[in-house]
Amino acid sequence: MTKTQGLSRSDALVYDPKGGMDRLREIMRRLRDPNGGCPWDIEQTFATIAPYTIEEAYEVADAIEREAWDELKGELGDLLFQSVFHAQMAxxxxxxxFDEIADTMSDKMVARHPHVFGSESRDKSADQQTRDWETIKAAERADKAQQGVLDGVAIGLPALLRAVKLQKRAARVGFDWPDIGPVLDKITEEARELAEARDSLSQDEVREELGDLLFVVANLARHLNVEPEEALRHTNAKFERRFQGIERRLAADGRAPDDATLEEMDALWDAEKAAERVAKKIPD
Structure with missing residues (x-):
């Protein structure tokens, strides 16, 4: 007698280790079932689940960033579950x-890749494909009655990412600096204005001026063809790595950062930087 014999159709699917997508969707349906489901899952709405969806997407990106391939399967599963959760509520x-979600995505991918699924030539560069992709998306926005150049840029995106998307949209109609020089000049100007006026500005005005500076930095990233979110994640990881190095060096002397002066920690930071440069020169 197999493990699933004698079980209901639903239970047989829930406990089937090879049930795949159907199993996951049935588990979600059961969790949301008003009769016997999970009280927490039943209470959730699109709005309450949305933050978890964003968090899971970042955890996928984090696993990729760390090349933690053993964790990636689980993180992708967590993100997939978010889609299943939203689909069940819908x-x-x-x-x-859920099938309509999949069909909508499939239709979109086919329509956006006429060089693969249609009659267009496949003999085009990645840059040309990117331009064609933007043209197709612009036509899709027009069909949705999104007439403004900036219509449809999701408000819930991380601020730096949304800044770049807004700038890219504006650049398509010519509202852009011609090269990197004016961008660097603007960064210098905004930073100087903020530094000079910080003591005379209200907190709201400081926030606005700092936002202006960050927006121009995002523009610099765009002109350098660098994703600012990715760049900042790299720097965050570098800071974390080096500060942990400071903690290890202090712990070797039986101390913690609270026991060290700023000058001592600066010196240890420089030692960590030097050690990293040496390590990068050592062949694998």
Missing amino acids: EEAGLFS
């Missing part, structure tokens, strides 16, 4: 089904 509300 189906309960009579909005759309």
Whole structure:
């Protein structure tokens, strides 16, 4: 007798280790079932689940950033579960089904890749494909009655990422600096204004001026063809790595950062930087 014999169709699927996508969707349906489901899952809405969806996407990016391939499968599963959760709530509300989500995405990918699924030539560069992709998306926005150049840039995106997307949209209609020189000049100007006026500005004005500076830095990243979110993640990881190095060096002397002066920690920071440079020159 197999493990699933004698079980209901639903239980057989839930406990089937090879049940795949159908198993996951049935688990989600059962979690949301008003009769016997999980109280927490039943109470959730699109709005309450959205922050978890964003968090799971970042955890996928983090695993990739760290090349933690053993963790990536689980993180992708967590992100997939978020889509299943939203789809289940939509189906309960009579909005759309999971299959409709998949079909909508499939239709979009086919339409956006005429050089693969249509009659267009595949003999084009990645840059040309990017331009074609933007043209197709612009046509899709027009079909949705999104007439403004900046319409449709999601408000919930991370601020730096949204800044770049807004700038890219504006650049498509010619609202852009011609090269990197004016961008660097603007960064210098904004930083100087903030430094000079910081003592005379209200906190709201300081926030606005700092936002202006960050927006221009995002523009610099765009002109350098660098994703600012990715660049900042790299720097965050570098800071974390080096500060942990400071902690290890202090711990070797039986001390903690609270026991050290700023000058001592600066010196240890420089030692960590030097050690990293040496390590990078050592062949694997």
